[in-house]
Amino acid sequence: xxxxxxxxxxxxxxxxxxxxxxxxxxxxxxxxxxxxxxxxxxxxxxxxxxxxxxxxxxxxxxxxxxxxxxxxxxxxxxxxxxxxxxxxx
Numbered sequence: 001x002x003x004x005x006x007x008x009x010x011x012x013x014x015x016x017x018x019x020x021x022x023x024x025x026x027x028x029x030x031x032x033x034x035x036x037x038x039x040x041x042x043x044x045x046x047x048x049x050x051x052x053x054x055x056x057x058x059x060x061x062x063x064x065x066x067x068x069x070x071x072x073x074x075x076x077x078x079x080x081x082x083x084x085x086x087x088x089x
Contacts, residue, residue: 001065001068001069002068004068004069004072005059005060005063005068005071005072007072008059008068008071008072008075008076009056009060011052011076011079012052012055012056012075012079015048015052015053015079015082016049016053018045018049019045019046019048019049022037022041022045023045023046026039026041026042041086044082044085044086045082045086048079048081051074051078052074052079055075055078056071056075059071059072
């Protein structure tokens with residue numbers, strides 16, 4: 001299950017990067033006076049990034065086949081839910 005833990009790690013890292021991009025867009029929008037992502041959108045992205053990174057760190061420290069599968073499910077479900085609710089329009 002090493003490949004699954006690696007794949008979920010890549011997805012968790014991408015989610016963290018996306019959260020930082022959304023925060024940056026919010027800051028730039030506020031400074032330049034154009035609408036950007038609001039506080040709720042930033043909060044959802046930061047919360048989802050915290051969940052997936054924490055889950056991935058837990059999986060990397062435990063290294064158990066069942067835990068890897070469960071954590072991968074948490075990571076993929078959290079990212080999927082965030083993308084579905086915040087980006088699907």
